[in-house]
Amino acid sequence: MFQNQRQIQIEWGDCDPADIVFYPRYFAFFDASTGALFEAMGYSLRDIRGQANxxxxxxxxxRSQFYKPSKYGDIVLIESQITEVGDASFDIKHxxxxxxxxxxxCSEKRVWAGLNEQGELKAQVIPDDIRQRMLA
Structure with missing residues (x-):
C-alpha cells in the first residue's frame, strides 16, 4: 500500500523542560505526515476539499508507543504507510x-468525511481514484 517518508528537525518549541519532545507534538508530526502522504499520492487537502462537499x-x-526520546536538534525520519482501506475509512501507520x-x-484510523444535505459531517465512500492510489 502507498507509503511516504519525510525528515524533520526537532525544534526548540517541540521540547519540554527536560529537553525531550513533548508527546503531543508527535501527534502533530504524524498529522502533518498524513498530509504529506496524500500530497505524495497527488492529492492535497485543498484538492480533496475542492471535491463536492x-x-x-x-x-x-x-495510539502511540514511545521507545526512545528525541531532543532539540535531532533530525528524525518519519515513515508513513497506509495499512488498510475500507469503504469509508483507512488506517495509517507512522x-x-x-x-x-x-x-x-503511531497508528491512526481516519474516516473519509463530507457534509450531507443538512450540513452535518458524515462518513462517505472514499472516491475510487483516491482508493486506487491508496492501494498502490
Whole structure:
C-alpha cells in the first residue's frame, strides 16, 4: 500500500523542560505526515476539499508507543504507510526513527468525511481514484 517518508528537525518549541519532545507534538508530526502522504499520492487537502462537499479525513482513533526520546536538534525520519482501506475509512501507520533507531510508532484510523444535505459531517465512500492510489 502507498507509503511516504519525510525528515524533520526537532525544534526548540517541540521540547519540554527536560529537553525531550513533548508527546503531543508527535501527534502533530504524524498529522502533518498524513498530509504529506496524500500530497505524495497527488492529492492535497485543498484538492480533496475542492471535491463536492468533501471535508477531508478526520481522525477517529490514534495510539502511540514511545521507545526512545528525541531532543532539540535531532533530525528524525518519519515513515508513513497506509495499512488498510475500507469503504469509508483507512488506517495509517507512522514509524519515527531517530539515529536509525525506532523511537515512536503511531497508528491512526481516519474516516473519509463530507457534509450531507443538512450540513452535518458524515462518513462517505472514499472516491475510487483516491482508493486506487491508496492501494498502490
Amino acid at each position: 468533501q471535508v477531508g479525513f478526520p481522525m477517529i482513533d490514534t 514509524r519515527l526513527f531517530n539515529d536509525e533507531q525506532l523511537a515512536v510508532v
